[in-house]
Amino acid sequence: MSTRIDIDLRRQELVKNLGTVKQRIHSALEGKGEARLVAVSKFKHRSDIFYAYEAGQRHFGENYVQELVEKSKELPSDIKWHFIGSFQSNKCKILAAIPNLWAVETIDSAKNADALNKACASRESSLKVFVQVNTSGDKTKSGVEEEQCIPILQHIREKCDKLELIGIMTIGVLGHVSVVDGPNPAFIKLVKIYARAKEVLGIDLELSMGMSGDFEEALKLGSTNIRIGSTIFGERRPKKTL
Numbered sequence: 001m002s003t004r005i006d007i008d009l010r011r012q013e014l015v016k017n018l019g020t021v022k023q024r025i026h027s028a029l030e031g032k033g034e035a036r037l038v039a040v041s042k043f044k045h046r047s048d049i050f051y052a053y054e055a056g057q058r059h060f061g062e063n064y065v066q067e068l069v070e071k072s073k074e075l076p077s078d079i080k081w082h083f084i085g086s087f088q089s090n091k092c093k094i095l096a097a098i099p100n101l102w103a104v105e106t107i108d109s110a111k112n113a114d115a116l117n118k119a120c121a122s123r124e125s126s127l128k129v130f131v132q133v134n135t136s137g138d139k140t141k142s143g144v145e146e147e148q149c150i151p152i153l154q155h156i157r158e159k160c161d162k163l164e165l166i167g168i169m170t171i172g173v174l175g176h177v178s179v180v181d182g183p184n185p186a187f188i189k190l191v192k193i194y195a196r197a198k199e200v201l202g203i204d205l206e207l208s209m210g211m212s213g214d215f216e217e218a219l220k221l222g223s224t225n226i227r228i229g230s231t232i233f234g235e236r237r238p239k240k241t242l
Contacts, residue, residue, distance in 0.1 A: 011051045017232045018055050025226070028219040035219055038082050040211075040229030042067070046074055048233055053079065059102065061227050065091045072098050084169075084227060086142045089115035096120045096127065103128040105169045105208055105225075108142050110155045113163060120162035127162065130169040130208050130225075135189035141171055149193050150200055157201065167206030167225065168193060172214045184214060187221045194222070 018039070025035055040061040041049045049060060053076060062068035063085030072081055080102035083095060087104075089112055095101060096119035107113050107129050120127050131152055134143030144152055149168065156165045172184040187209050194205055208225035210218025215226040 007047075010048070011054075013234075014048060014051045014232065015055045017234075018052055018057060021228055021231055024216060025219065028216040033224070035223060036225045038084070038225060038227045039232050040084065040227050041071070041233065042085075042229065044233050046071060049075055049079075052232065061105075061229075065094055068101075069094060069098060072100060082227075087112070092116045092119035096123060101127065103130065103166070105130040105167075105227075106132045106142065107152070107156070107163075108132050108144050110152055110159075113152065113156050113160050117156075117160035117162045123162065126164040128164045128166045129156065130167040130206070131156070131165070132169045133190060133193060135170045135186040135193075136173045138171075138174070143170065146189060146193060150197060153197055153203070153205075154201060157203070165203070165205070167208050168197070169208035169225075172209065172211070172218065183221060184217060187214075187218055187223075191222055 021037065025037060029035060036059055038059045038061040039052055039057050042063045049071065058078065059080045059082060061082040061084040062071065065087060068081060068083060077100055079100055081098065081100055082102055083104045084106060086106060087095065092115040095104065096116065104116065104127065131149060132143040133149050134141050134145060153165060156163055168190060170186050170190045172186045190207060190209055194207055197203055197205055206224040207222050209223045210226040212228050212231040215228060218226060
């Protein structure tokens with residue numbers, strides 16, 4: 001059982017970590033533009049999320065549908081949840097039923113977009129979405145191929161009236177060291193897709209790229225939405241221990 005001292009120390013640790021991340025964001029941006037911080041709370045205790053919430057954090061990201069459903073019921077209703085995991089079309093109704101689901105960042109096919117759009121029919125307002133693009137070439141990662149991205153963006157705009165297309169998302173090449181290898185090629189490719197979408201479709205999309213190990217580089221390349229987990233909450237523990 002946690003003691004009051006343990007609780008206070010954990011709260012202080014999370015507040016400090018969150019403040020440090022925000023300062024690093026500010027430094028990376030160099031006063032140019034703004035970026036949204038999504039605190040990735042996968043497998044994290046409700047208490048950890050609440051401590052970050054008390055410190056002013058509102059955007060949180062979850063990877064698993066059922067975990068998000070449970071947390072959304074137990075934590076403050078003004079939290080803005082981002083779903084950032086893979087999902088199948090049979091999970092769309094469950095996702096759409098979460099009142100304070102702010103965005104789904106992992107649309108990876110027209111089929112999933114259509115299913116989510118249909119599931120959102122009863123929502124009062126449209127649901128924000130990002131299209132996930134596999135720009136790293138890693139076959140273990142989800143996301144549409146680069147050449148498929150523009151058609152899917154166009155499909156969502158024209159066929160999915162309950163979805164609000166706001167951006168594109170990617171995961172950087174893991175283990176890439178920018179000071180040695182140059183800019184992360186996955187980020188560079190997403191920036192090029194952004195430019196292409198603006199040219200072809202006339203839309204100005206957000207860029208969701210950057211995690212704990214590479215968010216500063218992502219911000220310098222134009223990211224407007226970063227997903228930070230371990231730098232705020234520490235390394236995640238196995239799910240069974242929670």
